[in-house]
Amino acid sequence: MNKLTFIIAFFGFVFLSNLAMAQAEMADAMRSEGKIYVVVAILLIIFVGLIGYLVMLDRKVSRIEKKLTEKKG
Amino acid sequence: MRLPHTSSSRIFGEINLAHHALKLWLKITTIILLAYTIVAGLLFDVPRLNIVNETIRALYFHVPMWFGMVVLFCVSTVYSIQYLRNPSIQKDINSVEFANTGLLLGLLGIFTGMVWANYTWGSPWHGDPKQNGAAISLLVYLAYFVLRGSVDNEEQRARLSAVYNIFAFAAMIPLIFIIPRMTSSMHPGSGGNPGFNMYDLDSNMRMVFYPAVAGWILLGIWIATLRIRIRNIDEKLIDLENE
Numbered sequence: 588m589n590k591l592t593f594i595i596a597f598f599g600f601v602f603l604s605n606l607a608m609a610q611a612e613m614a615d616a617m618r619s620e621g622k623i624y625v626v627v628a629i630l631l632i633i634f635v636g637l638i639g640y641l642v643m644l645d646r647k648v649s650r651i652e653k654k655l656t657e658k659k660g
Numbered sequence: 661m662r663l664p665h666t667s668s669s670r671i672f673g674e675i676n677l678a679h680h681a682l683k684l685w686l687k688i689t690t691i692i693l694l695a696y697t698i699v700a701g702l703l704f705d706v707p708r709l710n711i712v713n714e715t716i717r718a719l720y721f722h723v724p725m726w727f728g729m730v731v732l733f734c735v736s737t738v739y740s741i742q743y744l745r746n747p748s749i750q751k752d753i754n755s756v757e758f759a760n761t762g763l764l765l766g767l768l769g770i771f772t773g774m775v776w777a778n779y780t781w782g783s784p785w786h787g788d789p790k791q792n793g794a795a796i797s798l799l800v801y802l803a804y805f806v807l808r809g810s811v812d813n814e815e816q817r818a819r820l821s822a823v824y825n826i827f828a829f830a831a832m833i834p835l836i837f838i839i840p841r842m843t844s845s846m847h848p849g850s851g852g853n854p855g856f857n858m859y860d861l862d863s864n865m866r867m868v869f870y871p872a873v874a875g876w877i878l879l880g881i882w883i884a885t886l887r888i889r890i891r892n893i894d895e896k897l898i899d900l901e902n903e
Contacts, residue, residue, distance in 0.1 A: 624703075627702050627703065630702070638691055641882065642687075644886060645681075645882075649681070652889065652893060
């Protein structure tokens with residue numbers, strides 16, 4: 588095992604054990620303060636979806652532009 | 661429906677594909693700014709005011725729609741002026757697609773405003789001078805597309821709609837920015853107030869509001885450029901068919 592995988596495994600273990608401890612105390616991060624974080628999460632999902640769609644559309648147009656330029660030239 | 665190109669439309673000049681794509685770093689900036697707007701806009705501290713309550717956060721989403729609309733209409737008008745000075749099909753396409761995207765943002769602005777007004781002013785349509793002015797200018801811009809749809813000859817359509825577009829922009833300025841300030845309006849910065857309500861804006865809110873405005877404007881420009889590129893491809897295909 589090289590150093591890098593060891594480091595990743597170590598921090599992964601630390602992260603997971605922290606997560607397990609947090610669950611023992613109830614995972615209430617998303618439930619606090621009137622559940623506003625849930626709304627943030629929903630809006631972010633929609634935003635990521637829409638932007639992802641826009642980026643895909645953009646790339647599709649670029650592809651067609653390229654195809655058309657090649658056809659012309 | 662696609663109208664056949666007349667021989668007169670050939671004088672319109674060349675279209676350069678891919679010259680109108682928004683720069684990559686601007687696209688990335690748009691995404692970062694808007695992601696920040698959503699998170700900070702909902703989580704950061706805002707002033708605690710009666711009646712408005714948490715809806716004050718709508719400022720980060722409703723108002724930038726109008727900023728975006730005005731910027732896109734302004735770009736559209738500049739292309740129209742350029743068209744009249746030196747006609748080319750590219751300027752006509754740019755002009756119409758920026759107006760198109762601007763209209764989209766304007767409609768989103770009016771609908772979000774109606775929802776907001778319903779819960780803070782008591783009804784969706786209050787006859788507020790700014791609300792009416794915005795609705796009238798949207799109708800003026802809708803008429804722009806009606807005008808375009810009703811002229812067959814491409815060159816005539818481009819010229820007439822360029823003239824009308826300049827008029828529409830000139831009509832929008834008093835309708836949205838001047839008249840509401842001369843009468844009493846429930847929008848901030850109105851009613852005899854010279855209007856830069858930004859100076860009253862809480863400094864915490866400014867940290868979200870300005871990035872939000874920039875982000876939404878950039879998103880509008882991104883969509884407009886995408887529409888322009890699609891139109892350009894369409895025109896190129898017609899060119900190929902005619903050859």
